[in-house]
Amino acid sequence: MADLKTTIGGLTMKNPVMTASGTFGYGVEFADFVNLEDIGGIIVKGTTLLPREGNDYPRMVETASGMLNCVGLQNKGVDYFCEHIYPEIKDIKTNMIVNVSGSSLEDYAECAARVNELEHIPAIELNISCPNVKQGGMAFGVTTEGAAAVVKAVRKVYDKTLIVKLSPNVTSIADIALAVQDAGADAVSLINTLMGMVIDIEKRKPVLSIATGGMSGPAVKPVAVRCVWQVAKAVNIPVVGLGGIMNAKDAIEFFLAGASAIEIGTANFIDPSVTVKVAQGINEWLDQHGCKSVSEIVGQLNA
Amino acid sequence: MKKYVKDLSVKAVEFPHELYVLLKLTDKEPLPETVPGQFVEVKVEGSPATFLRRPISINYVDREANELWLLIKKVGEGTHKLAELKVGDTLNLVFPLGNGFSPVQKKGEKVLLFGGGVGVAPLLDYGKYLKEHGAEPVFLLGARSKSDLLEQDLFRAIAPVYVTTEDGSEGEKGFVTQHTLLNIEKFDRISVCGPKPMMVSVARYAKATNTPCEVSLENMMACGLGACLCCVEKTVKGNVCVCKEGPVFDINDLTWEV
Numbered sequence: 001m002a003d004l005k006t007t008i009g010g011l012t013m014k015n016p017v018m019t020a021s022g023t024f025g026y027g028v029e030f031a032d033f034v035n036l037e038d039i040g041g042i043i044v045k046g047t048t049l050l051p052r053e054g055n056d057y058p059r060m061v062e063t064a065s066g067m068l069n070c071v072g073l074q075n076k077g078v079d080y081f082c083e084h085i086y087p088e089i090k091d092i093k094t095n096m097i098v099n100v101s102g103s104s105l106e107d108y109a110e111c112a113a114r115v116n117e118l119e120h121i122p123a124i125e126l127n128i129s130c131p132n133v134k135q136g137g138m139a140f141g142v143t144t145e146g147a148a149a150v151v152k153a154v155r156k157v158y159d160k161t162l163i164v165k166l167s168p169n170v171t172s173i174a175d176i177a178l179a180v181q182d183a184g185a186d187a188v189s190l191i192n193t194l195m196g197m198v199i200d201i202e203k204r205k206p207v208l209s210i211a212t213g214g215m216s217g218p219a220v221k222p223v224a225v226r227c228v229w230q231v232a233k234a235v236n237i238p239v240v241g242l243g244g245i246m247n248a249k250d251a252i253e254f255f256l257a258g259a260s261a262i263e264i265g266t267a268n269f270i271d272p273s274v275t276v277k278v279a280q281g282i283n284e285w286l287d288q289h290g291c292k293s294v295s296e297i298v299g300q301l302n303a
Numbered sequence: 304m305k306k307y308v309k310d311l312s313v314k315a316v317e318f319p320h321e322l323y324v325l326l327k328l329t330d331k332e333p334l335p336e337t338v339p340g341q342f343v344e345v346k347v348e349g350s351p352a353t354f355l356r357r358p359i360s361i362n363y364v365d366r367e368a369n370e371l372w373l374l375i376k377k378v379g380e381g382t383h384k385l386a387e388l389k390v391g392d393t394l395n396l397v398f399p400l401g402n403g404f405s406p407v408q409k410k411g412e413k414v415l416l417f418g419g420g421v422g423v424a425p426l427l428d429y430g431k432y433l434k435e436h437g438a439e440p441v442f443l444l445g446a447r448s449k450s451d452l453l454e455q456d457l458f459r460a461i462a463p464v465y466v467t468t469e470d471g472s473e474g475e476k477g478f479v480t481q482h483t484l485l486n487i488e489k490f491d492r493i494s495v496c497g498p499k500p501m502m503v504s505v506a507r508y509a510k511a512t513n514t515p516c517e518v519s520l521e522n523m524m525a526c527g528l529g530a531c532l533c534c535v536e537k538t539v540k541g542n543v544c545v546c547k548e549g550p551v552f553d554i555n556d557l558t559w560e561v
Binding site: 022023024025029030032033045053054056057058059060061062063064065066067069071074217218266268269270271272273 | 305306307308346351352353354355356397522523524525526527528529530531532533534535536537541542547
């Protein structure tokens with residue numbers, strides 16, 4: 001049994017497997033399929049200061065080995081989360097992490113400050129990379145200045161572990177990562193979805209209601225591995241890797257590229273019990289390869 | 304109701320029509336409890352274009368034979384792959400999902416079940432349930448043509464069946480909402496599953512006659528569990544997941560113009 005314990009900033013996780021925001025609800029939706037406490041960290045649905053209805057239907061289209069979505073951060077707002085959802089999830093014995101999004105620096109900071117008060121939420125993942133909302137989201141995440149400004153504003157009011165989720169829709173993701181590290185992030189997670197588009201050729205119209213959406217699934221994995229590799233070389237804070245992970249071997253690729261932990265997203269739609277299978281599979285792979293811990297393979301590519 | 308991810312085995316594969324396949328699935332253990340109108344998400348193996356699971360409504364559950372039936376229309380690559388399954392193959396299901404149709408409200412209530420195309424599928428299981436629980440279901444089924452009518456013998460074994468076809472090759476010519484039955488009989492409530500234009504027109508009939516009406520929707524889905532928020536329908540309570548809050552909705556909760 002290899003040691004799967006993983007540390008991200010102030011977070012200690014029993015294994016390096018987390019769930020990607022927006023693919024695992026609030027965790028409870030999957031309780032029939034997995035023991036939630038066997039997952040290292042559960043990152044719940046993106047939360048904003050005010051309620052958001054999200055974009056119109058259709059919000060999803062399947063692509064070759066992947067999918068696009070343009071949900072648009074539908075959620076009932078941070079007050080509803082604190083009053084109604086937090087009490088339901090606070091006793092789940094794993095790291096329950098809230099993904100925080102916003103459309104202004106003030107929104108981000110106020111939302112983060114509210115979550116900071118919740119005893120059983122040890123970390124937030126700051127979403128500066130959502131491609132599906134007109135204002136905010138990715139608008140902050142595509143420049144070093146914008147990214148740094150959000151992180152600074154949140155860092156002032158948030159004193160627990162701050163993970164910043166990065167967009168791959170940029171010229172240099174390593175530069176953005178460095179900017180958020182310098183602004184006070186404890187870790188970065190990447191990649192958020194890749195912006196894409198599908199057209200219905202008979203109607204001559206985009207399939208998705210807002211024309212574009214974020215691409216996820218195994219088709220994006222090589223892009224994600226490349227981004228993690230570039231970022232891990234550039235920063236000295238932990239990197240959380242995600243993008244198309246379907247099984248333990250995919251996860252190992254991310255560790256070798258430099259990720260200390262991984263998130264599983266779209267794969268939850270195919271197999272709602274995939275998270276614990278990946279955690280078990282990582283352990284088996286490490287045992288088979290004579291590795292005593294997951295941390296010893298992080299970034300260990302042969303030259 | 305507890306949900307499962309399970310490999311079921313294919314016990315029979317039938318082709319009621321060139322465009323449809325009926326899969327009869329079974330398991331060594333007794334099949335989980337399900338409610339009529341719920342659906343399953345099946346995993347389609349073997350092509351990159353069928354990456355996501357496919358939501359399929361439960362056509363029928365035969366407890367004695369321990370069978371769960373899926374009546375599937377071959378539309379795209381995924382459903383064509385499902386039609387290639389052979390007896391003895393396994394099919395991975397996440398189920399049961401969604402809310403299902405309403406339970407019996409009172410003994411002897413007359414429930415009109417409108418079905419169109421492959422939308423007739425969940426009405427077989429629901430009709431059987433209603434009959435067994437003291438209600439009086441009546442089926443009013445629509446299709447393009449006589450050969451598109453599915454499982455007619457099975458429907459007739461449960462309750463009276465009225466039919467419309469667009470070409471007049473069986474039953475009355477026209478759409479279900481034009482059937483003369485509607486001029487002579489009154490019903491306590493209506494359930495409908497079929498193409499959206501048909502459901503909208505049934506909803507109009509229901510409003511006009513002050514009859515409670517529920518519809519079963521089939522928006523494009525990913526997770527099936529209410530987690531990804533992709534399959535939302537606009538309702539009076541905002542955007543809600545068809546996979547979790549539905550697929551069955553009271554028409555008064557929808558924002559359709561009827």
